[in-house]
Amino acid sequence: MAEQSLSYKQLLNKVRTNLAPSLAEDWPELPAVRAEGVYLYTEDGREYMDFTSGIGVTNLGHNHPKVLNAAIEQMKKFSHSAVGITLHEPLLRLTEVLPKVMPEGMDMFFFGNSGSEAVEGALKMARYVSGRPGIIAFTGGFHGRTYGAVSVTSVKSKYRKHYEPLVPGIYFADFANPYRCPIGDTPEKAVAWSVASIEKIFNHYIQPTEVAAMIVEPVQGEGGYIFPPVEFLKELRRICDEHGIFLIFDEVQSGFGRTGEMFAAQTYDVRPDIMAVAKGIANGFPLSATVASRDIMSRWLPGAHGTTFGGNPVACAAALAVQEVMKEENVLENSRKMGTIFLDGLKKIQTSYPFIGDVRGKGLMVALEIVKPDGSKNPDPDKAMAILQKALDHGLVGYMAGPTGQVIRLIPPLVVTKEQINKALEILEVSMGEV
Ligand SMILES: Cc1ncc(COP(=O)(O)O)c(C=O)c1O
Numbered sequence: 001m002a003e004q005s006l007s008y009k010q011l012l013n014k015v016r017t018n019l020a021p022s023l024a025e026d027w028p029e030l031p032a033v034r035a036e037g038v039y040l041y042t043e044d045g046r047e048y049m050d051f052t053s054g055i056g057v058t059n060l061g062h063n064h065p066k067v068l069n070a071a072i073e074q075m076k077k078f079s080h081s082a083v084g085i086t087l088h089e090p091l092l093r094l095t096e097v098l099p100k101v102m103p104e105g106m107d108m109f110f111f112g113n114s115g116s117e118a119v120e121g122a123l124k125m126a127r128y129v130s131g132r133p134g135i136i137a138f139t140g141g142f143h144g145r146t147y148g149a150v151s152v153t154s155v156k157s158k159y160r161k162h163y164e165p166l167v168p169g170i171y172f173a174d175f176a177n178p179y180r181c182p183i184g185d186t187p188e189k190a191v192a193w194s195v196a197s198i199e200k201i202f203n204h205y206i207q208p209t210e211v212a213a214m215i216v217e218p219v220q221g222e223g224g225y226i227f228p229p230v231e232f233l234k235e236l237r238r239i240c241d242e243h244g245i246f247l248i249f250d251e252v253q254s255g256f257g258r259t260g261e262m263f264a265a266q267t268y269d270v271r272p273d274i275m276a277v278a279k280g281i282a283n284g285f286p287l288s289a290t291v292a293s294r295d296i297m298s299r300w301l302p303g304a305h306g307t308t309f310g311g312n313p314v315a316c317a318a319a320l321a322v323q324e325v326m327k328e329e330n331v332l333e334n335s336r337k338m339g340t341i342f343l344d345g346l347k348k349i350q351t352s353y354p355f356i357g358d359v360r361g362k363g364l365m366v367a368l369e370i371v372k373p374d375g376s377k378n379p380d381p382d383k384a385m386a387i388l389q390k391a392l393d394h395g396l397v398g399y400m401a402g403p404t405g406q407v408i409r410l411i412p413p414l415v416v417t418k419e420q421i422n423k424a425l426e427i428l429e430v431s432m433g434e435v
Contacts, residue, residue: 035062090316111311115252116144121290142222187229221253224402225367256280260363379406390431
């Protein structure tokens with residue numbers, strides 16, 4: 001067949017005609033041929049340090065041999081099981097392994113394939129179990145692209161454009177952003193501002209007894225790597241407890257070691273009722289989970305939700321290997337240690353470049369916010385992109401975030417070494433100097 005004989009180079013020329021433009025605008029579209037550990041290799045023979053981890057997925061590095069081997073061994077047995085028609089050992093074993101590393105009480109699972117699906121499951125279950133219609137989400141949040149997930153998403157209005165009417169019953173409160181709070185940039189004010197916006201919803205739009213759940217990313221990811229003060233999440237816990245509302249943590253991006261603990265819920269020491277997890281769970285194999293306590297999830301009755309591919313045996317086998325590797329290689333400790341070195345290095349670079357408005361991070365969830373250097377804090381997405389492009393030219397792949405793309409996020413695999421972090425710092429410093 002002629003199409004089988006096209007070279008990779010020829011196929012790359014067809015990206016714009018063959019792939020939906022809804023995603024094809026993305027950057028940098030590297031033509032990968034191979035990936036190993038922290039490195040990506042492209043069709044034109046170049047080597048890049050991958051400080052995106054495929055957007056927070058390959059936390060153990062690309063092609064980790066143990067994960068790969070677990071997947072291959074499972075593939076030799078069978079590679080599909082529609083849960084319910086057949087069961088399989090990796091799935092059931094995972095339900096025993098994950099509760100040991102998840103926040104307390106997270107012991108029942110619905111497995112899906114993507115972060116969006118995990119969010120859909122969380123929203124549907126919260127409504128189903130509570131019998132209440134309302135959902136509170138937070139401005140600037142990102143929860144995915146399926147209808148329920150995009151309905152609670154507000155990072156960019158273009159993600160919602162032409163899709164109205166979205167799922168009804170959703171109300172937006174303000175996320176506590178200590179870098180950009182309208183009443184003053186202190187943690188206390190950011191928390192007070194957010195809590196007041198929740199009270200406004202309760203007073204004017206929907207009574208708390210009608211609210212099924214609050215859904216929040218404990219650290220906003222696509223929204224710009226915004227780390228709220230711990231009191232913000234504690235206040236959400238308090239308000240939810242007071243009114244019998246489920247607190248959903250969307251840890252699709254912050255989970256599986258990214259913030260230095262297995263989950264941000266543990267980094268912040270705040271307990272959710274329901275979680276959505278995905279990305280790093282299987283280091284690149286498609287798997288996600290809606291998770292809750294047995295008390296909550298067992299009230300989601302047969303027929304209420306389902307899946308054909310969710311809990312795929314190969315992905316579950318990979319996820320089990322991920323958990324083994326995380327222990328064997330002290331991945332959480334490395335995330336914390338390398339995160340500190342990285343953050344310190346970036347703070348040092350910040351002293352020379354007034355356009356770096358903020359440097360922030362926990363573990364290896366690290367970001368720089370790029371602003372106009374005139375004290376206004378006005379975002380400068382063009383400069384952020386110019387820095388990313390220069391860094392790419394020097395062999396480092398980072399990625400943008402934030403409502404205008406003004407944030408540079410740097411999320412290397414959690415197994416990154418000190419030498420690799422220092423190399424990335426060197427490239428970033430050179431790139432800043434060049435823009
Ligand atoms: C916090 C959060 N939730 C949900 C999603 C959606 O995940 P997916 O793209 O796998 O559907 C993402 C993806 O970036 C995310 O960061």
